Amino acid sequence: MSAEAVENEQKSGIVTTVPTGGLVTGNHGPLPNLIAASGSAAAFAWEEFIFGKIRNANTRAAYEHAIRKFLNHCESLGRQLTSISPADIGLYLDALPYAPATKKLHLSALRHVFDSLVSRHVLMLNPAASVRGERLTVVEGKTPEISIQQARQLLESICDSNIIGLRDHAIVCVMIYTAARVGAVAKLQRRDFYDLGGQHCLRFQEKGGKSREIPVRHDLQQIIHNYLSKAGLEFADKLTPLFRTTVRRTRQLTPNGMTPGDMARMVKRKLRVAGLPSQLSPHSFRVTTITDLLSQGVPLEDVQNLAGHADPRTTRLYDRRNRKVTRNIVERISV
Structure with a gap:
């Protein structure tokens, strides 16, 4: 779940505070109070689901947040874990001030954690199993498209006379010319840019444990080489990050790799400088x-x-061609 969604939850007035009570399990933080009060089997089921079954860190954070939020809500109503009913879950979801997709995420998290509690004989039945989610049919993604002209305008606005400009130009070009997610670009190491004998490639570690090799077009190859040469990374250790952070405004690279958040903020700054819409990402x-x-x-x-x-x-x-046709049609309305 995004930081914006979490912030909206905190503004909504619904209980969101992670409880400070409960058993502390290693460095994982305290158990939710309702879980801790239900005994060792419940604690085991919680850890098994959150830390054992969910291997993606982002999914784990989103699911844990959703589950803790619901359990805090039930605790505020005086419910015990064994007394939670489908009505509690349905009414709770109805009250959430979120989009249907976010509500479906919350329901999915509850279904899975209650499944674990049932399998460990903490509960007889899964109260979330019979709760239906809101209907959601997605025919087009919500991510705004940057036009070809705008993308060119952005690239032309990036000053590549210094190492930071070369780095930022290379990052944006990698995202454009490989269609890679920002998270995969942030994971790139020096070894992931290599020559196969006349053809350079980038190897991305995508979500879901996927590893993908994408050929690098000639102009992108030169852009990355220019960045590596200026940064002194041509012969760097293979396990070092490809795109590195800087020491504040010194224009000196550190040994640390940029995070997806770092890259997103960089893109936002470049969009602002280029005079492009702020909702682009x-x-x-x-x-x-x-x-x-x-x-x-x-x-x-x-x-x-x-x-x-x-x-x-x-x-x-991701295909926006239909949207362009629709715009042409509505422009013809005579009113």
Whole structure:
């Protein structure tokens, strides 16, 4: 869940504070009070689900936040873990001031954790199993598209006369010319940019444990080489980060790699300097690249492979060609 969603929860007036009571389990923080009060089997089920079954750190954080929030709510109502009913869950979801997708995430988290509690004989039945989520049909993603002209404007506005400009220019170009997610770009190490004999490639570690090798076009290859040469990283240790942070405004690189948040903030700064809309984000480049290739008649399967999608329906969510047709139609309304 995004930081913005968490902030909105804190403003909504619903209980969000993580309880300070309960058993402390190692460095994992305190158990929710309702879990701690239900005995060792409940504590085991909690740790098994949160730290054992969920391997993705972002998913773990989002699910744990959603579950703690609900359990805090039940505690405020005087409920015990064994007395939570489908009505409690349904009414709770109805009161959440979130979009349907976020509510479905909360419901999914509750279903899974209660499944673990049932399997460890803490509960007889899963109270979330019969609760239906809101209907949600997504035909187009919400990420705003950056146009080809805007992308060129952004690239031209990045000053590459210093190492920071070269780094930022390389990062934006990697996102545009590979359609990689910002999280995968942030994970790049020096070894992930390599020569196969006449063809350079980038190897990305994507979400879900996927590893993907994407060929580097000639101009991007030169851009990355210029950055590595200026930064003195051409012969750096293979396990060092490819894109590094700086020491404040000294324009000197540190040994530390940039995080996805660092890159997102960098893109926002460059968008502001270029005079482009603030709602654009690093993910906008992914939308534009996919739409552009589909507009040129590149087969959907090939674009899907580039984007790393397991399902072609996911790739279609990034396709903004239908939106452009719709705009042309509404402009013809005579009123």
